[in-house]
Amino acid sequence: MSDQFAVLVPVKPPAHGKSRLIGVTDQTRRDLAEAFALDTVTACLEAARVAEVLVVTDDAVLARAITALGAHALPDGAGDLNGTLRQSAAEARRRWGTSAIAAVCADLPTLRADELDAALExxxxxxxxxxxxxxxxxxxxxxTLYCAGPEDFDPRFGGGSRAAHREAGAVELAVEVPTARRDVDDLLDLRAALPLGLGRRTTQAVSAAGLSAGLLADP
Incomplete structure (x- = not known):
């Protein structure tokens, strides 16, 4: 068993993602969605247990930014999230012969490489x-994270995915990694993420949008 993982990060085009970010302009929503994804991918690339990062997206601009970071980009050939991940896992195995694959949500703007490493370990x-x-x-x-070998890779992302993964026999990891658990779908989530420390691009997007830490911290 390899000590390293190929990480898959599925990303909706920012123009269509994060629809629950209500109360901001469409441009801010797009900027935040892109920042979340780039910060997530950056943390994955910095993790010691990650050998390769494969981002699946139909957004050409985002794909170029992802490639510039050092990750690989692949068009979404399925449309269905779990189908997309299964196809991407097969592609990762074809490219790198990897024996350990992890799917990571793209909306983890607080993610730290050391905490991702702890979860993968x-x-x-x-x-x-x-x-x-x-x-x-x-x-x-x-x-927020699903891990399997290529032959066993069968994710159940979607509504109530914690229960779905448990019912499918996956082991729930009991490791203290708050930055790897804090996904952000709306402004309340973003407020809750602040104490963990936002990534550089998300911090910049929040500042550019005028969403100050003080405003987000208000009840």
Missing amino acids: AAAPILAHRGTAFLADAAGVGT
Whole structure:
């Protein structure tokens, strides 16, 4: 079993993503969605247990930015998130012969490389025995990370994905990694993410939009 993972990051085109970011302009919503994705990918690239990062997106501008960071970009050939991830896992195996694959949500603007490494380290022995593993989001309803070998890769992202992954037999990781659990769908999530430390691009997007830390911290 390899110590390193190929990480898949599916990203909706920023023009269509983060529809729950209500109360900001369309341009701000697009800028935040792009910043979330770029900060997430940057943390993945910095993680010691990550060998390659493959981003799946139909946005050509974002794909160029992703490539400039050092990740790989692939068009979305399925449209359905779980179908897209299964196809991407097969492509990762074809390209790099990887034996450990992780799918990471693209809306983790606080993600730190060391915490991603800790989650992947916890998942590795499970995958070594042909198991699958996942990390629940901060709300305890969804999933931010799913890990499996190529033959066992069968993600269940979507509404109630924590329960869906558990029902499918995946092991829920009990590791203290708050930045890897804090996905951001709306301004309340963004407010909750602030104490963890936003990534550089998200910080810039928040500032440019006039969404000051003080405003976001107000109840």
